[in-house]
Amino acid sequence: MELFPPIPLARWQDSKATVHRFAQVVGKVRLAYSVRRNHWWNVPYYLTGRGITTRPMAVGDGGGSFCVDFDFVAHRLVVCSSDGRSASFPLAGQSVASFYRRTLEALDAVGVPVSLPHPFPFDLPDAGRPFTEDTEHAAYDPFWVNRYWQVLGQVGLVLEEFAARFCGKTSPVHHFWHTFDIAVTRFSGRAVEQPATVDPVTREAYSREVISSGFWFGDDDFPGPAFYSYAAPEPAGLADGALRPAAARWVERGGSHLAVLDYDEVRDGEDPRAAVLDFYESVYRPAARLAGWNTTGEASPGGVTDPVAARRESPDPA
Template identity: 45%
Template structure:
């Protein structure tokens, strides 16, 4: 497979409508998992995960069994599978969020699954309740497939990066609220209360997420002030001097607006060695956060087995 096939182009402006619709569709599935699983610190119980075909809620407990919801970006279908062998599906195709919401809950009802969710989207300004959203209705199958392939490549590198840390660390997971793939390392020390202020997200949820010092990084398809897909890295609380730290590769820049380092995805996909370039970004930004923040790095790190 060529580099261009493995790391496909995904100009944000060409698929922004599909991106917005898919963001909302994943929120509906994610909120179903949220409603049925015990609360885990930092909201780790709500995240989705990469599969060999798309994104999954992973196992969701229900009564004496379980089920999962998967977005299949190869056959472009939404599937619900239960632990007793039942399954139902509907195509991933252009239609309003309100219709998708009804169809998914009809699938669940047909499988004997009853659940209620809060229908206001999270982390989105000017949000429309799912059942009333006739605005977002785009689905470009090719773009959705390329997005998933980028997530797969990013997941591979994030897993390598995660392997070098033996302190508390999140899984590599996909947050449907912010619509990004992320991994987070922890220093082990409590952090000052987060100011909150995230659109349509209770401040207590944000404070739970940032209850302890973190260095986090991941992939985001773009939006708002960043009109291109990008990798990011930030620290909370941000240590003095972090914004001026020298990180690699040279294409990485600190965004004062986002308060994080940003590396355009195209700088990675066009590099001679995309995986090494991306790993360099994750490691150098983490080193800046940990060194400037006074983390006990010898106690928290190890040489990755693949090195």
Template identity: 55%
Template structure:
């Protein structure tokens, strides 16, 4: 099985599959938005990575149910806390057929499909067309779908490691169905005031100073997966800060996004180390300019206990010496 050091997911080759899966995810994601208990910064809405795909996590009330995408067996599974279960194959389905199959699967387990019956894509070119009549998007390459999931799974672990290095408020690692990326966000306590002209989704997501890190799967302008990072609100001078070789700052809606293509990380021979360094450098650039207390918020090896830190350091020192 390919690792992040070897995987290739050229945008042009898997774009039709990506566009179909993206709409599958939006249908289920809109259901998650409608029936999950609300969390700060919309943390209740995205998907989480599993050992075979992604999950909504439990939601609803009676029954409580979850929806899982299995990208190994290429099935969608709806399961309840009552023991009911219904599933169907993802292969060969148009978005309209997926929509209908999901509605029937939910009815079969006693869950209410009403929130998605008239739903439409969010921030996609066909946002004026209901999912239930979309017969255009129907490509599903199992190999590409499996590769997409393996990238998600590997980057999920990298982001978990990166999150462990920060002791402040941190989001879960989650997969966003609207932008089709996987990310985690570090927060400060600084409140950000937004004017009334800012939409409520943005106001909630960015009600505090944040620094986000993640990977997205590319678009026409960046036709390959790429690691990214940004600070919001963006402090003055951020895009002047140095980034690792192969990374650069790119304009993003009046601000800047630090971008590090997966291919550039692969050229280092060690994607894990390269990605973690990129995220750390981008974080420190934003944290320094935004006056975050970097040292106080640091959490080496995921440990805040000062006595345990001393123990880890004293154990690691002889090991480092023996290897040198």
């Protein structure tokens, strides 16, 4: 299919709002049942050949596990346990309230009784309304939800290629149910002092120096899909530098700067994949240089760190 097909926010905004909250319901389950990892790496979703998955989570201390998958081809939520039981139900036609109820019923059917400590949306406009009372969000257009998954998969592969160029500490390529973006993050290893007033989610996410690259589908503040990249903490002078390609720009967001490249600017170009990779490099290289990262020692061109293999794969100078 077409690389980076159209996904205008206005065409699926209502469906996006619903699916975002569906993802947060299951995300809360993942948060409760997964082993905590540094920088919250235990809570995002991962791409599959049909949608997104939580990956396996433990059922108590008995050795069993379970997994929750969104199938955006058949448009069903699928819950499976390691003892062979499974349960599923259709995603279309559900409000957030009914989705929440049916998710807990499906989990109970495979032997995973769940009682979430805070069954509310996280950092959304209706964060004060419990999932059980949300009958407002019930839009689900299968075409656009499937398109969302297709775009996630395409962007995910580009991020995997970008991630392969760095052999230092790197996050997986993962899809966050908080901000509904897909991202990969590189770390310098240096600790960052956070003010006592910073919330615990942010404190853990940015406890180390990072340069992050990703993509999101747009929101009320930025009404359109876009690739993005940033450094935290932001080194002085970073936003004064030029970005590539020419359509990329710096925007002020939350007291710092975000490099942004509109999705539609890329998809109409001659080589969209190369343009996105170049965009990420145009942020990473100056950010790493200004922050004093070991860019040479942590480079892995083509995913190779073995010097012997690197020499073998280099073009013959003759």
